[in-house]
Amino acid sequence: DFLSARPAPVIQEQEDHPLPSSSVPGIDWPALPTAAGATMLAMHWQLERSQWLRPDRLLELQFRQLRALVEHARRHVPHYRKAISGGALPTRDALTPDTLGRWPVLRKAELLAADRQLRASTWPREHGGLIESATTGSTGQPVRLAFTEAAQFVTHALVLRHHLWHRSEFGGRLAVINPHLEDGVAPDWGRITNAAFATGPCATLN
Numbered sequence: 414d415f416l417s418a419r420p421a422p423v424i425q426e427q428e429d430h431p432l433p434s435s436s437v438p439g440i441d442w443p444a445l446p447t448a449a450g451a452t453m454l455a456m457h458w459q460l461e462r463s464q465w466l467r468p469d470r471l472l473e474l475q476f477r478q479l480r481a482l483v484e485h486a487r488r489h490v491p492h493y494r495k496a497i498s499g500g501a502l503p504t505r506d507a508l509t510p511d512t513l514g515r516w517p518v519l520r521k522a523e524l525l526a527a528d529r530q531l532r533a534s535t536w537p538r539e540h541g542g543l544i545e546s547a548t549t550g551s552t553g554q555p556v557r558l559a560f561t562e563a564a565q566f567v568t569h570a571l572v573l574r575h576h577l578w579h580r581s582e583f584g585g586r587l588a589v590i591n592p593h594l595e596d597g598v599a600p601d602w603g604r605i606t607n608a609a610f611a612t613g614p615c616a617t618l619n
Contacts, residue, residue, distance in 0.1 A: 431583055434611045450609040456570040457577070457609075472510065479513075480505045485533065492530040524556060536561055549592045569605045576606060587615040595619055 433454060435444035446454060463471065484505045486493035496502050503512040524531065536543075541562025548556045576583070587602045594617040602612035 431577075431610055433609050434607075446609060449604075452566075453570060453573060453608045456567070457573060460570065460574055476508065476510070480508050483508055485536070489533040489535055490531060491534070492527050521553065521556065525554060528557065532559055540564070569608075572605050573609065583610045583612045585613050587613070588618070589615060590618045592619060 432442060433444040433446050433450060435441055436447045436450070437445040463474070466474070483493075483497075483503075487497045487505065488494065493502070497504060502516055503509075519531075544560055544562065544565055546558045546560070548558070550556075581587075583602070583606060596619055597617050599615045599617065601607050602615045606612050
């Protein structure tokens with residue numbers, strides 16, 4: 414567990430440890446972030462410590478989450494409900510690192526053909542609303558995607574982790590090239606990083 418994990422490296426220099434933004438005037442440090450910022454920093458705290466877990470403990474936690482996902486797919490995703498009931502895939506309790514290889518690779522052609530059969534009929538309301546998106550189709554036909562706000566939050570947390578790992582200077586300028594963005598200039602880096610840290614201006618290029 415986290416208490417028995419190897420300690421994270423000690424950060425000694427202030428430049429390596431950006432201060433979170435405080436939402437309360439007159440209280441700069443320790444910061445009192447917004448609810449969104451506090452949730453983002455709490456997720457980062459878990460991610461920062463999980464990288465020091467023993468490999469067997471990390472694998473155990475990964476499969477705990479994977480089994481929950483498999484159970485959801487079995488109950489609510491037509492494509493996997495059919496596959497699991499036919500015995501082609503391991504059930505939740507039988508899912509192990511050894512049996513995981515029985516899950517077939519989902520080819521892009523199959524994904525395009527199945528589409529709605531791969532969408533869950535329902536999901537926990539605590540996961541928030543559904544977000545529709547699509548790939549760019551740079552290697553062929555675009556693929557439509559649907560994910561929850563909870564899934565998007567985890568993605569955002571990993572973006573923030575990327576910035577912290579690479580010691581991004583949040584007060585500096587950021588340039589982003591992305592086919593989903595319009596050309597322009599913004600006063601900050603956007604809500605992913607701004608949830609927890611004050612940032613400088615950002616230029617975007619489609």
